[in-house]
Amino acid sequence: MRVALINPRWSFDGSIYFGCSEPHLPLEFGYSRALLQQAGHETLLIDAHLFDLPAEDVRGRVADFAADMTVIATAPSYLFWRCAPPELRVPRETLQSLDGAGGLKVVVGPHPSTTPRTTLRKLGCDVVVMGECEETLVDLANGERNTLAGIAYDDGAGVRVNGGPRAARFVDAPPLVWSDDWIERHSHHHHRFDAAPIGPGAEVEASRGCPYRCTFCAKENFRDGYRRRALPMLLAEIDRLQTQGVEYLYFIDEIFLPNRALLEALATRRLRFGVQTRIDLWKPEMLALLGHAGCVSIEAGVESLTAAGRDRLAKNCRIGTEDLTERLIMAKQNVPFVQGNLIATADDDPETIAAWRENLRAHGVWANDPVPMYPYPGSPDRSEERRVGKECRSRW
Numbered sequence: 001m002r003v004a005l006i007n008p009r010w011s012f013d014g015s016i017y018f019g020c021s022e023p024h025l026p027l028e029f030g031y032s033r034a035l036l037q038q039a040g041h042e043t044l045l046i047d048a049h050l051f052d053l054p055a056e057d058v059r060g061r062v063a064d065f066a067a068d069m070t071v072i073a074t075a076p077s078y079l080f081w082r083c084a085p086p087e088l089r090v091p092r093e094t095l096q097s098l099d100g101a102g103g104l105k106v107v108v109g110p111h112p113s114t115t116p117r118t119t120l121r122k123l124g125c126d127v128v129v130m131g132e133c134e135e136t137l138v139d140l141a142n143g144e145r146n147t148l149a150g151i152a153y154d155d156g157a158g159v160r161v162n163g164g165p166r167a168a169r170f171v172d173a174p175p176l177v178w179s180d181d182w183i184e185r186h187s188h189h190h191h192r193f194d195a196a197p198i199g200p201g202a203e204v205e206a207s208r209g210c211p212y213r214c215t216f217c218a219k220e221n222f223r224d225g226y227r228r229r230a231l232p233m234l235l236a237e238i239d240r241l242q243t244q245g246v247e248y249l250y251f252i253d254e255i256f257l258p259n260r261a262l263l264e265a266l267a268t269r270r271l272r273f274g275v276q277t278r279i280d281l282w283k284p285e286m287l288a289l290l291g292h293a294g295c296v297s298i299e300a301g302v303e304s305l306t307a308a309g310r311d312r313l314a315k316n317c318r319i320g321t322e323d324l325t326e327r328l329i330m331a332k333q334n335v336p337f338v339q340g341n342l343i344a345t346a347d348d349d350p351e352t353i354a355a356w357r358e359n360l361r362a363h364g365v366w367a368n369d370p371v372p373m374y375p376y377p378g379s380p381d382r383s384e385e386r387r388v389g390k391e392c393r394s395r396w
Helices: 027-038 055-065 078-083 089-098 110-114 116-123 134-141 180-185 231-243 260-267 284-293 307-312 321-332 350-362 380-395
Strands: 002-007 042-047 069-073 104-108 127-129 151-154 159-162 201-204 248-251 272-277 295-303 337-342
Touching (some): 002 027, 002 055, 027 134, 055 089, 069 089, 069 134, 078 110, 104 110, 104 134, 110 116, 116 151, 127 134, 201 231, 295 321, 321 350
Parallel strands (some): 002 069, 069 104, 104 127, 272 295, 295 337
Antiparallel strands (some): 127 151, 151 159
16 A cells, blocks of 8 residues: 655644644654555655645645555644644645545544544544554554554444554664655754754654653553663664764653663763653762763653642652752753743642742753643543543433
8 A cells, every 4th residue: 555644734823832833753654654664555754844845745745656545643743742733724724635635534643542533523534543653554554444443434324433542562663764855954953952953953752651640641542651662773763863963862752761771872872862751750870871871951840849739730759849959950960951840730839939940040940930730631630520520410
C-alpha cells in the first residue's frame, strides 16, 4: 500500500492554543514511516508546517504519489498532544483540500484518542486512531479493520469503536531518519534561553509515558504507561542528527527521569539539550551529571507550595517545599536555565507564592505565576468530572 503521512500547515489565528507555534519534528510520523516501510509499504511524509506548503501543494503531492491511505494529525507533533489546539479547523481544512485524492482518510492525535465519535463526525474522515498510532497504522495498511483494536469508523450502521486507546511497544522504536533539507530548516531550539542557536535543533524521545498520575495531566488516552527506549536505538538517532549539524536536542518525554547510562553517553557527544522533569526525583550527584551531560534547560513542575496542595493534585512528592526549593537552586548551579512551575490552587497563599518566587529569582531560577488549572480531556480530573456527572444524572 502507498501511505501518505501529513503534518498540516498549522496556524493558530483566533485559537486559545498556548503551545509553541514553531515547527517541531513530527516524531509520530517518523516512527510510523519506519514501521510502514519495514512492513513493505511505500510512504510519503509531508510536513506542510515545516515547509510552509499551501493546501494545493499538499494535494498535488498526495495525488502524484497516488496514495491509497492518507493520515493526518490533529496536533502539531507528539510534543503537543497533551496541550493541543482545542479546535479541529486546520485538520478539517487539510482533509477538505484533498478533494478526492489520497484514498482512505485516517486521522490520528489527541482528539480521536479522547473523543473518537466526535472527531470522526466533525472531520468526515474514514477512520480515527485512538492512542499511539504507529503500530495501528501498519495494521490498517495491512488491510485490517473490523476487529482492529484502537480505531473507530462508520460501518454503515453507525460509528463503531473498537476498544479503547492503544499503546505501542516503543521500547524498540527504530532510529528516526530525517533528510538534510528537513534538518536545515529546523532552526528552532525548543525551550532554550541560555544562548542563540548556532546550528539546527531537533526533538527526540527517550521514554514514553509517566509512572505518576497527577490529576491535571492529560495523558490517559495516549502515552500513559511508562516505557524507556532502547539506548542503542536512541543514540543511533542522536548521532545521525549530530552529523547533520544539530547542536541542540529537546527531549519530549512526559517526564525525563534520571538515567545515568543516557547522561554519560550524552556527555561524550557535547550536545546541548532541554528536558521537562520533576525536580524531587533528582539527587545532587545526578543533577551535577545532568549539567555535565549538556543540559541547558529544565522545566520542572512543582505545582503547589503546600504538602496538602501537592497531595490534592496526587503529585506523590516525597520531599517538602524547602527541599524542593533547595533542589531547584542546586539545579541552577549546574544548568543555565531552570524553571519551576506552579498551578493555581486554593491551598497556596499569594504572599507565600510571591516570597517564594522572589527567593528563586534571586538565585537565578525562573518561577512562573500560578497558572489556572483546567481539567483537560484525558486527565484524571476530567475523568472524575465525567464519572460524577454520570452518577448525578443517573440519580436524577
